Amino acid sequence: MAKLTLDDLKKIKEKQKATFALREGGNRAKITVHMGTCGIAAGARDIMAALMDEIARAKVEDVITTTSGCAGLCAREPMVTVEILNAPPVKYGDLTDEKIRDIFREHILGGKPVEKYALVIGSETTY
Amino acid sequence: MEKYRANLLLCAGTGCVASGTQEVKEALKEELKKRDLEDEIKLVLTGCNGFCAEGPVMLVYPEEIFYQKLTVEDIPKLVEEHFLKGRPYEKLMFREPEKRAAIPLMNDIPFFKYQVLRVLRNKGMIDPDSLDEYIARDGYMAAAKALTGMTSEEIIKTIKDSGLRGRGGAGFPTGLKWEFASKSQADQKYMLCNGDEGDPGAFMDRSVMEADPHSVIEGMVIGAKAIGATKGVIYVRAEYPLAVQRLQKAIEDCREAGLLGENILDSGFSFDVEIYLGAGAFVCGEETALMRSIEGKRGMPRPRPPFPAHKGLWDKPSVLNNVETLAQIAPTILNGSEWYRTLGTEKSPGTKVFALTGDIRNVGLVEVPMGTPLKRIIYDIGGGIKKKKKKFKSVQMGGPSGGCIPESLLDIPVTYEDIVKTGAIMGSGGMVVMDEDTCMVSTSKFFLEFTADESCGKCTPCRVGTRVMLDMLTDITEGKGKEGDIETLEDLSRDIIATSLCGLGQTAPNPVLSTIRYFREEYESHIRDHWCKTGICSHLCSFHISEELCKGCQACLKACPQQAIIGEKKKAHRIIQELCIQCRSCYDTCKFGSIKIGPPGKKDLPAPVSKAEDK
Numbered sequence A: 001m002a003k004l005t006l007d008d009l010k011k012i013k014e015k016q017k018a019t020f021a022l023r024e025g026g027n028r029a030k031i032t033v034h035m036g037t038c039g040i041a042a043g044a045r046d047i048m049a050a051l052m053d054e055i056a057r058a059k060v061e062d063v064i065t066t067t068s069g070c071a072g073l074c075a076r077e078p079m080v081t082v083e084i085l086n087a088p089p090v091k092y093g094d095l096t097d098e099k100i101r102d103i104f105r106e107h108i109l110g111g112k113p114v115e116k117y118a119l120v121i122g123s124e125t126t127y
Numbered sequence B: 001m002e003k004y005r006a007n008l009l010l011c012a013g014t015g016c017v018a019s020g021t022q023e024v025k026e027a028l029k030e031e032l033k034k035r036d037l038e039d040e041i042k043l044v045l046t047g048c049n050g051f052c053a054e055g056p057v058m059l060v061y062p063e064e065i066f067y068q069k070l071t072v073e074d075i076p077k078l079v080e081e082h083f084l085k086g087r088p089y090e091k092l093m094f095r096e097p098e099k100r101a102a103i104p105l106m107n108d109i110p111f112f113k114y115q116v117l118r119v120l121r122n123k124g125m126i127d128p129d130s131l132d133e134y135i136a137r138d139g140y141m142a143a144a145k146a147l148t149g150m151t152s153e154e155i156i157k158t159i160k161d162s163g164l165r166g167r168g169g170a171g172f173p174t175g176l177k178w179e180f181a182s183k184s185q186a187d188q189k190y191m192l193c194n195g196d197e198g199d200p201g202a203f204m205d206r207s208v209m210e211a212d213p214h215s216v217i218e219g220m221v222i223g224a225k226a227i228g229a230t231k232g233v234i235y236v237r238a239e240y241p242l243a244v245q246r247l248q249k250a251i252e253d254c255r256e257a258g259l260l261g262e263n264i265l266d267s268g269f270s271f272d273v274e275i276y277l278g279a280g281a282f283v284c285g286e287e288t289a290l291m292r293s294i295e296g297k298r299g300m301p302r303p304r305p306p307f308p309a310h311k312g313l314w315d316k317p318s319v320l321n322n323v324e325t326l327a328q329i330a331p332t333i334l335n336g337s338e339w340y341r342t343l344g345t346e347k348s349p350g351t352k353v354f355a356l357t358g359d360i361r362n363v364g365l366v367e368v369p370m371g372t373p374l375k376r377i378i379y380d381i382g383g384g385i386k387k388k389k390k391k392f393k394s395v396q397m398g399g400p401s402g403g404c405i406p407e408s409l410l411d412i413p414v415t416y417e418d419i420v421k422t423g424a425i426m427g428s429g430g431m432v433v434m435d436e437d438t439c440m441v442s443t444s445k446f447f448l449e450f451t452a453d454e455s456c457g458k459c460t461p462c463r464v465g466t467r468v469m470l471d472m473l474t475d476i477t478e479g480k481g482k483e484g485d486i487e488t489l490e491d492l493s494r495d496i497i498a499t500s501l502c503g504l505g506q507t508a509p510n511p512v513l514s515t516i517r518y519f520r521e522e523y524e525s526h527i528r529d530h531w532c533k534t535g536i537c538s539h540l541c542s543f544h545i546s547e548e549l550c551k552g553c554q555a556c557l558k559a560c561p562q563q564a565i566i567g568e569k570k571k572a573h574r575i576i577q578e579l580c581i582q583c584r585s586c587y588d589t590c591k592f593g594s595i596k597i598g599p600p601g602k603k604d605l606p607a608p609v610s611k612a613e614d615k
Helices: A006-020 A037-042 A043-060 A097-109 B014-018 B020-034 B072-084 B131-136 B139-149 B153-164 B174-183 B204-211 B213-227 B241-257 B289-294 B323-327 B329-335 B373-382 B418-422 B440-454 B460-477 B485-499 B501-505 B510-529 B553-557 B585-591
Strands: A029-034 A063-069 A082-083 A090-092 A119-120 B006-011 B042-048 B058-061 B065-067 B190-195 B231-237 B273-279 B318-324 B351-358 B362-371 B394-398 B403-406 B431-433 B542-545 B595-598
Touching: A006 B131, A006 B139, A029 A043, A029 B485, A043 A063, A043 A097, A043 B139, A063 B139, A063 B351, A063 B431, A090 A097, A090 B231, B006 B014, B006 B020, B020 B042, B020 B072, B020 B323, B072 B329, B131 B213, B131 B241, B139 B213, B139 B329, B139 B351, B153 B174, B153 B213, B174 B213, B190 B323, B204 B213, B204 B241, B204 B323, B204 B351, B213 B318, B213 B323, B213 B329, B231 B289, B241 B273, B273 B289, B289 B318, B318 B323, B323 B329, B362 B553, B373 B394, B373 B431, B394 B440, B394 B510, B403 B440, B403 B510, B440 B460, B440 B501, B440 B510, B440 B553, B460 B485, B460 B501, B485 B501, B485 B510, B501 B585, B542 B585, B553 B585, B585 B595
Parallel strands: A029 A063, B006 B042, B190 B231, B190 B318, B231 B273, B351 B431
Antiparallel strands: A029 A082, A082 A090, A090 A119, B006 B058, B058 B065, B351 B362, B394 B403, B394 B431, B542 B595
């Protein structure tokens, strides 16, 4: 990578913002697996593996998986945040291999949040 | 803090931003300015509200009016109608109360509702390994501003005016620390980060380093410019492998992108950072010991002055800031000191991250404005005590340097000043919640064991004093306590606090002093009656089954490793005292609260008389 200038920073920011909002690249859904030490200890790696497996089986190409740090509610790890285009983010907790596969089928493919596993809709106030 | 007549909470979640929050914000700001309402009405950007489909959305307090689908064109009319004339603008109001989603919104859940994220602004949002994602959320914009548009004095003034205090525990004003170092003359200065988080039960810094490593690095770059340092070191304990790995990746990405190294962002300023792995000695969290450790020597503190701002690492002027402190630098530089002071109290502005652990339902990492009552953190955000039937007993704050706060004081706001008054300290932010099954003498013994073990041994009061106190506490928990022990402990504590060389010894007696202060009767019960009423000290208790409460379910009988419990199904059971080893298995197993804790050595209760025989 070449050395960044202030203008480059602004460009990266704009480009990435679009990705965040799932606007570019034709992505329809983003699944963030929370992988802090707490998440990993609770089994986040298995959740990630199950997701990758489901994505490969369903042969979908418009779903991104990404990792992030601790979501704060360590007691309910493993957690994921599911964002579907034009819908608010949904956080799921206390996940297992089975639950994440259900979520993948019903929420990511079917578009309907799985109420029984969902913790909350939305994101926190940053201020 | 200034009072506003109304607060406008404009949603800045990704959904609303995509629908035009930024433009609406600018228009609102302009219109409020034009109407001279800036000082009366406050505009706040919030996280995702959950109604993305109707975005951009805005909530107006105190009326709690919800506006949706805002556009730039609507703003002049909205401001005129609602904020000038006082008539809510119906056209944009949320009409049909749409069927509430079955999944709760953030604001319905206290855990999320009362949190405000500054330090943790990127938690769970970005990929910690991606520099681009950090940049997308205003990353390195503050560094760019500081490096290309601000002088060292201006940076220091902003941080000083913000009132930011060091989050490592003592709460020393960060701006002042930077000012001292910037005024020191030297050919080389160092900007250091303290990631040697050592308090049992604390994991704030680890989470920040894991979730948002760039925020720490950006804070260091700005700090380095302020004090004139060209080299930086992040001191992290080796027990945090994931944090180390993510910091390392972040540093490498920054070097490649020119955000660390020579001539950063074409500003002419050069700075680089490396990681130093600490071996996990608690004393190395103390600044002078930490610097010796980086120099490759045994980590031991030295007397101050000279302070590190004059003679620090390699005897050069150095500034050491905590992870959480550094993570707040970038937004403060970007938004200004006034912004920083909009949350928190006069003397303790901003937010604080707490690690909630222990017997609490929502174990986790939370960030709240300073001044939030302790009760709200424990009951609303933390969800109260984990076990339904158990009562709250105490919350331990500040780790081995802190103290235990009883239920009667839970109304106090969390600020540096108010916490100190209770005998605990703010510390780095660990909150260990304890329920009624906790023995406070054992708790203070636990912390003393820790400090006696971690004492570096350089000064006598700490090395010998903590050991003597620990021996006394051990005696008390084994039933060998004597009258006068409590007073001796208090005396010793005062001497150790007054004469120890560094913060470790000066604060080590705090857990003992605070438990004596609030739970003196427990010490007395241990010493006089040889009775630990919580049944934690196994020498000082005996277990019995209440005949009235026992349902005869045999759960305790199966749990007992000694087979000391006898009894038939549906008939009251009995513990054979000769066999009982006071392991508490039955107590923890019984769902009916029928196991009672008595003083030690109590003989067998009479055998349960069956009802049939009675007649």
